[in-house]
Amino acid sequence: xxxxxxxxxSIRARLDRVTAFLARHDIDVLAIQETKCRDDQxxxxxxxxxxxxxxxxxxxQWNGVAIVSRVGISEVEVGFEGMPGWGDPVNAEARAxxxxxxxVRVVSVYVPNGRSLxxxxxxxxxxxxxxxxxxxxxxxxxxxxxxxxxMGDWNVAxxxxxxxxxxxxxxxxxxxxxxxxxFRAVVDAGFSDVVRxxxxxxxxxxxxxxxQLRFPKAQGMRIDFALGSPALAARVTGAFIDRxxxxxxxxxxxxxxxxxxx
DNA sequence: ATGGTTGTCCTACAA
Numbered sequence: 001x002x003x004x005x006x007x008x009x010s011i012r013a014r015l016d017r018v019t020a021f022l023a024r025h026d027i028d029v030l031a032i033q034e035t036k037c038r039d040d041q042x043x044x045x046x047x048x049x050x051x052x053x054x055x056x057x058x059x060x061q062w063n064g065v066a067i068v069s070r071v072g073i074s075e076v077e078v079g080f081e082g083m084p085g086w087g088d089p090v091n092a093e094a095r096a097x098x099x100x101x102x103x104v105r106v107v108s109v110y111v112p113n114g115r116s117l118x119x120x121x122x123x124x125x126x127x128x129x130x131x132x133x134x135x136x137x138x139x140x141x142x143x144x145x146x147x148x149x150x151m152g153d154w155n156v157a158x159x160x161x162x163x164x165x166x167x168x169x170x171x172x173x174x175x176x177x178x179x180x181x182x183f184r185a186v187v188d189a190g191f192s193d194v195v196r197x198x199x200x201x202x203x204x205x206x207x208x209x210x211x212q213l214r215f216p217k218a219q220g221m222r223i224d225f226a227l228g229s230p231a232l233a234a235r236v237t238g239a240f241i242d243r244x245x246x247x248x249x250x251x252x253x254x255x256x257x258x259x260x261x262x
Numbered sequence: 263a264t265g266g267t268t269g270t271c272c273t274a275c276a277a
Contacts, residue, residue: 009268009269009277010268010269010270012269013268013269013270034269034277036269036270037270060270060271061269061270061271061276062270062275062276062277113276113277115276115277155277209267209277210267210268210277211266211267211268212265212266212267213266214267252268253267253268253277
């Protein structure tokens with residue numbers, strides 16, 4: 001089985017690219033982030049025509065996450081127990097959705113950006129990650145043999161080699177110790193990075209800013225990850241990042257990350 | 263050319 005994750009930066013703007021990607025790589029399940037649409041705006045028909053079922057949550061023009069699967073999709077959960085909210089008044093955002101696809105619980109996550117180290121959004125980001133860890137750890141405690149993959153845009157570069165320049169990121173988000181500790185806590189709860197062993201760095205990235213010619217200059221960040229429970233990790237036979245999808249007209253600023261399961 | 267982005271509820275804001 002082949003599972004992928006991709007921050008598409010608008011599913012409507014990226015529709016042709018996404019459906020072509022599914023076909024080109026023979027993808028069974030795709031976790032999508034930043035659909036940037038409400039449920040009623042999601043383009044269900046093109047996916048159904050290609051043989052995929054869709055689970056999506058989108059509340060407005062921001063965020064929005066989905067799972068599309070051609071191997072079944074059941075036990076859909078929007079958000080997760082204890083997921084923090086944002087805004088005034090505080091409301092849940094469309095940043096997590098999960099479903100069981102052919103025996104694997106796929107969780108599509110779009111971790112809050114943080115905006116700046118001092119911004120209230122950073123505290124939200126850290127709380128969100130902490131609550132995700134707690135939820136995932138609890139689930140794993142109850143069902144240690146469950147196949148779970150937490151995949152998506154984590155908005156954290158866990159290691160120095162995951163950014164093109166640590167000097168550039170000094171006093172910026174994504175590389176701060178609290179963010180890295182929050183990411184590490186999820187790993188320490190039993191969810192290992194199943195992609196890095198197959199795509200060693202340095203210089204391996206999943207995101208390149210649209211501005212400043214970051215992609216042609218190879219100035220990116222590795223911030224999109226698939227973290228697997230022990231039972232899931234044991235099935236992983238390979239993984240790759242499709243840099244080709246960052247090229248050309250109409251590209252997302254993120255590249256898809258693909259994993260293969262035995 | 264001292265800049266050079268993209269998406270959305272599009273001229274503001276998020277990333």
